[in-house]
Amino acid sequence: MSRTADRRAADAWAAYRRLRQIVDAEIARDLEQGTGLSMPDYEVLEALAELRDPQACIRVRGLAAHLNWPHSRLSRQLGRMERRGLVAREPCERDGRGDDVLLTDAGQNALDSAVPAHRASIHRHFTDLLAPAQLAALTGIERTVAERRAAGAAP
Template sequence: MSDAAAIAAWESYRRLRLHVDAEIARDLERASGLSMADYDVLAALSALSDGEHCIRVRGLTEHLHWAHSRLSRQLGRMERRGLVAREKCELDGRGEDVVLTEEGRRAHDRAAPAHLDAVRRHFTGALSPGQLAAFTAVARSLAP
């Protein structure tokens, strides 16, 4: 592959990611009042398997691929709004668990349809079935 082709691919990816992320975030905030970061945290907590009601802060940072400091600040903002709570870990008492509050669950449940609609409008609905399959294959090869 030529350098020009590699640069074009990289720049296209960056424009795509920035554009699609911004459009979805704008629509989500307009419809629900949640930022994309709020939604990412709420979605991760809502997706915990049955019987799990919390996740270690460290596990959430790994799941979201965020720095610990970024997650800590985000959780602080969400705690002040009653969407999440942090508790001492029941297993060893050393770390913190993040818990989805009832208000957080309601906020996620209200926002999820708007998020899905925005994803369809700005991403999946703009691609043919073949393009979706190709995109999925490329994405999985880069981030398995």
């Protein structure tokens, strides 16, 4: 790789990191101020709502994999959310093995209240600032990286 290519790659990586830090911080601030939920709270509630299936248990390990979080991080987060009544853990009735993570009524209400604020913040701090071609390029970049990861291929 040439020095110019190395510099472009380093600049792109630095730009990505700055972008992620700026946008994530702005959206997290808006969410916390507008709803009282932290970004991790919101991510867990959103994932539970998305994964909810009356025929299947949502186990901590499966939820951690879905969120791409370490098991220990999710366990601590669930403990904080349980104390606030947003989630519950119960033995899985369908197979008796392990605990099922449940979205409580309070958690569903908190999520329902937060979704519009979260979407508005995403628009204000990110999507409304970009041209359609920029959004399409970013979507393409994410697909390339996700497909490589799913295939287990190294770049």
